Amino acid sequence: GDDSDSGDGGGGDGLVVGFAQVGAESAWRTANSTSVQDAAAADDRIAELKFVDAQQDQEKQIEAVRNFITQQVDVIVLAPVVETGWTDVLQEAADAGIPVVLADRGIEAADEDLYVTRLGSDFVAEGRSAGEWAATTFADDADGTRILELQGTTGSAPANDRKTGFFEVLDAEGLNYEIVDSQSGNFTAEEGKSVMETFITTHGLDGIDLLYAHNDEMGLGAIQAIEEAGFAPGTDIQIIIVDGSKAGFQAGVDGKLNYIVECNPVFGEQLMDVVVQVADGESVEKFTPVEEGVFDATQFEAELPNRQF
Amino acid sequence: MSSYAKRLMWPVLILLALIVVNIIATGVDFIIPSVNDDGRLGGAFVNILRRSAPLLLIALGMTLVIATKGIDLSVGAVYAIGAAIACQLIIDAPDQTAAGLVFTAISLALVVTAVIGAWNGVMVAYFGIQPIVATLILMIAGRGIAQLVTGGQIPKVQDSSPFTELGRGAFLTIPIPIWIAALALTALALLTRKTALGMLLESVGGNPEASRLAGIRSKGITVLVYLVCGLCAGLAGLIGAANLGSADANNGGLWIELDAILAVVIGGTALVGGRFFLLGTAIGVAIIGTLEDTIINVGLSSQWQFTAKAVVVFVVALLQSPEFRAWILKPFKRKPETTAPAPVEEAAK
C-alpha cells in the first residue's frame, strides 16, 4: 500500500482478513476459493488472507472463526455451511470488535444484527428462474409435463432451496406436471450418472419431458447416462442445470442441454471491495447479490468464452 | 468346501431376495440383459454389475488387507488420486485420442497408486503403526494430493479419447468394467488359492508372531497386500473416471472404504483377520449395488437411502449369526434338551 490506512491491528499495512470457507466439495466451491484467494493476493489493500477450509463441517467452521478472533484479524468472512447456529460465535466476534461479512450462503434472519452484510447468491431465486423457464417452455404441453429431478445432497441448503423455488413457480404458474422421480445425486457426476441410469431402466425415457439437475456435475453425469442409453440429451429430453461451469456451457453448445441458471462463484474482487468498505466503517447494504444470469440455447455459444471455471 | 458354501448361503439368499423385490417392483426386465443399439449389453442388472466394478475391485483388495488383520481407510483417496493423475495427464496432452498417451497415463496412475499402497504397507509392517492410523494419514492427505494434481478443477477428458472405453466400452458385448472386475477376481483368487499366498496371508492375519517364528516373511507379505489394495483402488479410480470422463478429486470414491469393508464382512470375512473369502466379497458387493437401485425402484425417497441400507445390513448380519438363528428358532423347537444360545467360549479374539 502507498498510504497508511486505518491499521489498528498493530502496525501492519493492509487488512488481515479471515475467510472461513465451507470446504472444497465441488468445482464450484474450489473456483470460489481460488477467486477469493487470488483477489486478496492481487489487492494491496489486503495484507493477508487467512483461509480455512472447514470440510463441510459447521463445528470446524466455528472453530475457524474462533481462531480468527484469537488472532485478532480485521474482518472475518464467513461462508456458512448451514443457516442456523451462528449466534454465539458471531456474538464473540462482535464482542471482540471484528466485523463479519457473509459470503455465498446466508444465516437465519434472527441473527441479522451480527453480520454487516452478505454477498452471495439466492438459491431460491435460482430455483425460481429454472421454474420460470420450465413453466413457459412446457406451458402448452397438453398431456402434462413429466419431470425427473436430480437433487443435491439431501439436507443441504442449495438442494432444498433450488427444489423449493422451482416447484413454487411451477405451482404458481399452474403448470400441469408430474414428478416422475426425484433422487439425490449428492452434487456429484458419479452419482448423477448412476441415478440417471437407474431412472432410465426403471421409468424409461419415453414420455419424460424434463430433467432438472441441481448442479452441473450431476447434470453432466446424467447426460452421459442418457447418451449411453441411446437417447439424445437436449432433444429427447429437455435438461436444466444450475451453476454454469465451462463444461456445462460446453455441453450446452453441443446441444446436450437446454437451459443454464448461473450460480457465480467468481466474486472474489467484489468481496474484497465489500470487505474494505466494511473495515473502513462505510455503510453497506445488508445484501449484495452476486452478478448472475440465466442462459438459454441461443446464448451458450457467446457466453462460453467468458466462463472462468 | 461345504463350510464355504454355508458361509455364502445367507448373503446369496439376501441377494436373491433383493433381486426378487426388484423384479416385483419393475418386472422381469430387471434381471434380463438387453442388447443396446451399440451392441453393448445393458439392462438394469448389467448396469448394476458395471457400476459395482470399482467397488468390487476395492473390496477385493480390502479383503486381502483384512485377512492380514489390517484395514485400509485410504482406498477412497487413492481412488481419487488414480483418477486425477490419469485424467490430468490426458487433458494436458495436445491429442487426447492418442492411444500411447492413454496407455502412459493409465500406467503412471497405477504405478503411483501401487506405490501409495506399498507405503501404507511399509508403515504397518516396518514401522509397526496400527493399520487404521497408518492409512488414516493418506485418507486425509490423499484427497489433497488428488486436488493438487488437478489444481482443484475437475479435468474433463474428451468423449473421443480411448480412455473412456475403460468405463464405457464393451468387449464381446460385455462392458469393460465387468471384464476388469471379473478378471481381477479370478486373478486374485488364483493368486491366493493356487499359490500358497492365501494360506500365508491367513497365517499372518491369524497369528503374526507364530507366523514370524515359522519363518514367514510376514513384513514382505503385508507390504505386498497393501500394494495390491492400492493398485486395486487405483484401477477402480480409473474405471470410475473413464465412466464419467472426468476426475472429481473431492467426491470420487467418497466413503467407498465403508462400503468396501461392509462388502467384505457381508461376504463372511471377519475383521479380526484370518480366513478370507473373495467370492463372498463379490456377493457382498452385488448386494450393496443392488440395494441402491432397489430403493429407487420401490419408489422410496432419497431420505430413505440410509435407513434402508441400515435395515438390510442389519438383517444380513443377524442372519449370518448362528446364535441369532438358534435364538429365533428356539420357540419352534420342541426338543426339551436344547440350550439357550450358550456363550461360546471360542470368542474369536
Place this chain on the structure above:
Amino acid sequence: MTDAALVRMTGIVKDFTGVRALDGVDFTLRPGEIHAVMGENGAGKSTLIKVLTGVHGHDAGEILLDGEPVRFSSPKAAQAAGISTVYQEVNLTDNLSVAENLLAGREPRLGPFINFRAMRRRAKALLDDIGIDLNVAAPLSSYSIAMQQLVAIARAVDIEAKVLILDEPTSSLDRDEVEVLLGVMRRLAGNGTAMVFISHFLDQVYEISDRMTVLRNGRLVGEWATEDLPQNELIGHMLGREAAALEQIERAASQHQVEDEAPLVEATGLGRKGSIAPYDLQIRRGEVVGLAGLLGSGRTETARLIAGADRADSGTLKFEGKKVGGHNPRTAAARGIAFCPENRKTEGLVGDLTVAENMILAMQASRGWARSIPIARRDKLVAEFIEKLGIRPADPDMPVKNLSGGNQQKVLLARWMLIEPKLLILDEPTRGIDVGAKADIQRLVAELSAEGMSVLFVSAELDEVTRLSDRIAVLRDRELIAVLESEADMTSERIVDTIVAGGRES
C-alpha cells in the same frame, strides 16, 4: 454314596460340530477328596470340566451339585456356586498387572472404588502363600508362562470354593513348585475342599489323588480308588492297549554315541542385554543338548538366540563352521534350524488354520509363497505325521484351535519335523502331553539324533532332560553356569547341586 456326592454328572454327552467329545460320561466328586481325571490327549478331560463349569452347554445328561440339578450359563455362575477352576491353557489377561489378574472381579474396595493398596497387599500375601515372589504391580506379560500358571492357580485357590478344579496346572512347573502346589492342595483337602486334578504326570497323580476317573475317546472307562489301581493298569486303561506303552518309555532313553565331530553350532559370547548373559555353547552333529534350570533361569532365552527368534546383541554364532549373519527365524529355517516355541497358543499355532495348514506352514514359508506344495505331496506328508505322532482326531481339515492341548503340541512338532532340520530346538515339547505320546516324542528325539540331527532340548522335567541328553547345560539367574558332560553327572541331583553351587559362586 449318592448322598455323599458333591458333584454328580451322569450321562453327559457333548457334541462339537463333527466330533462327539463326551459320550455318556458319569463323574462323581465327593467332599474333601482329590479326584484325578485321567486320559490320553483328546480323551475329553478338559471338555468334561468345561461342561461342568458352564463354558459349554451339554447335549444330554444331568449335573447335580449338592443334589440339586444345575446348569451353569457361564464360568461366573459356576464360581458363584462355589466351583473354582484353573483351565488348561493359561487364561489370564496379560495386559493387566499380576495383582489385577489375581483379584479380577473381587478387588478389595472402598465404597465403589478399588483399593489398590489393599489389592497389592492381598495379592502379595496370596503369592507368598504358594511361595512365589513377583512384583505384583508389573504386567503379567512380563512373566514366563510358568509364572502365569502359578498366578492362575493362586487366583483359583483364593476363591473360597467348595470345589477346586485344576486342569493340568503343573504342565510347565518345576518339581519344587509342584511340591508347593501339592502342599497347598493337601491343605485345602484338609479344610474339606473337593478337588479335581488333571495331569499327565503319573507320579504327581499317585502322590496326591484319592480316586481316579479314566476317560478314553470321550467315554468313561471307569472309576477307581487310587491305591487299587497300579500304574501300568492305569496306563492300560488310558491307552486302551496293554502296558506296552510303559516299556516304550523305558526304551526311549538315548542309546547312541556322538562321534567327535566338528560342532554344528558354536555360540561364543552370545548374549542379549537384560535377557541372557553372554554364553558359550556348542552342539555337535547328532547330539542332544539339554538345557536345565529353574523357572526364569533363561533357558528359553538361550534357545531363542540360537533360533534367531530374538536378536543377540553380543557374541557370535557359527553354524556349520560359518558365521551366521542376519539371523532371524526365516534365515534360520533356511539354514536348517527349527524352533518349536514353548507357548503354542501365542507363538506356535495359527488357531484358525487347519491341522494340515499348520503342519506345512514352515515348509511352505521356506519355499516362498509362489511355489505351493503339491496337494498330493502335502496330503501324504500330513497323513504320515498324523499317523506318526498319533494326532487325534486324525482329520487334517479340522481347525487346529479345536484340538485338545496335547494334540496341538503334536501338530507344532510335526511342523518342524517336516522341514527335516539339522538342528531342532524344542522348548518344552512335552508340555501337556499324555504318557503314551510323551514316550513317542522322546523316542522320536532319540531316533532323530541317531539319524544325525542335533537337538537342543528344553524341559522343566529334569528326568526327561537327563534321560535324553548327551550333554546338559545348566542355567541359573539368566546365566549359563555349567555344562555337564560325563555320564555320571547326568542326574537330577547333580543338576540341582550345580544350580545351588553355581548360585553361591556368582
Place this chain on the structure above:
Amino acid sequence: MTAQTLTERPSRSKLFDGLTRYIPIGATVALLIALYLGGLANYRNFDSPQVVAKLFIDNAPLLVIAVGMTFVILSGGIDLSVGSVMAFSTMACAWLTVDAGVSAPLALVLVLAFGTAWGLLIGAVIHYFHVQPFIATLVGLFLFRGLTLQISDTDVSMREVGFFQWGMTHVDFGKIRDGGFWLPYLSFVAFAVVIIAFVVLHYTRFGRGVYAVGGSESSALLMGLPVARTKIGVYAISGFCAALAGVLAAFATKSANPLANVGAELDAIAAVVIGGTLLTGGAGFVLGTVAGVMVWGMLNTLIAFQGNLSSWWARIVMGVLLLAFILLQRILARSGEKRRT
C-alpha cells in the same frame, strides 16, 4: 531348597515395569507440547491462553464421544455409530423442544436415555449374536443418519428455547486482553465426563473388567468376569456419550443440522488412537484420549494460524503433521521399550 528360592528372577527395575505402559501417552504429551511451542515461535497471538482454552470449547463434543469410544476400543470393539447418533440426538433435541413442545430438560433426559438404550441394544447384539462390532455399529451409522434426515432435511434452530442458552454461558478467567481466557459451561461438562470416565476405568471393577475383556475376551470369560455386562456396558456408555455430545452440540449452536458430524466417528477414533490406545484393545488411557483430542485440535489450530494454505495443501499438511507425529510417537515408544529389555 526352600520355597523362597524357587523363582530366580534377577531383580528387575520395578520402575520401568510400571512406566512402560505410560510411554505412548508420555510421547503424545511431549509432542503436544512441542506442537504448542512450534506455534508460539511462529505465530502472532498464539501465546493467548485462549488458544488452549479454545481446544476445549470447539472440541468439547469430540472429547465426549472420544471418551465413549475409548471404553469401546479398550474392550476390543469399535463404535462407528457415534457421529450419526450425535447428529440424531441434536436433531431430536430440536424436534422435541421446538416441534413437539416437550420441555427442554425432559427432552434432554429422553435423548440421553435413548442414546444409552441404543448402546445397550447394539451391545447385546454384538455380544449375544456375535455380530462384528464394526458391522453392528455401521448399521447405526446408516440408520441414524437416515432417521435424522427423516425428522428434518433442513437445519432447525433452537434459539427460542431459553434452556439451550445455558451451555455457552462464559466463565471468565481474567480478561482476554490481559492474557486471560474464558470457557463455557459445556467445556466443564466435557471435563466432568473425562474425570468420571477416568475414575470408572481405573478405580472400579467395571473399568478393570473393560481392560480384561480387551486383553482377552475368552480368558475374561473363563476367569468368571461378567463379560456380557462389560461388553454391553461399553456400548451403552458410548451411546450415552454420543447422545451427550449431541446435546452439547445443541448447546454450542442451538441448532440442529441433518448433515452434522459426518465422519465424526473417524475423528474420535483417530483421537483415541493418537492418544496411545491400542485398537486391538486392552491398553490405553482416557487421559491419552484427552491428549489425542488436543493434538487433533492443535493441528487444526496451527493450520488456521498459518492461514495461507489452499484446501488441498491444508489436507496434505495435516496428513504430514499427523505422519510426523505418529512416527515420532512410535520412535519414542520404541526407544522406551528397548530400555526395558
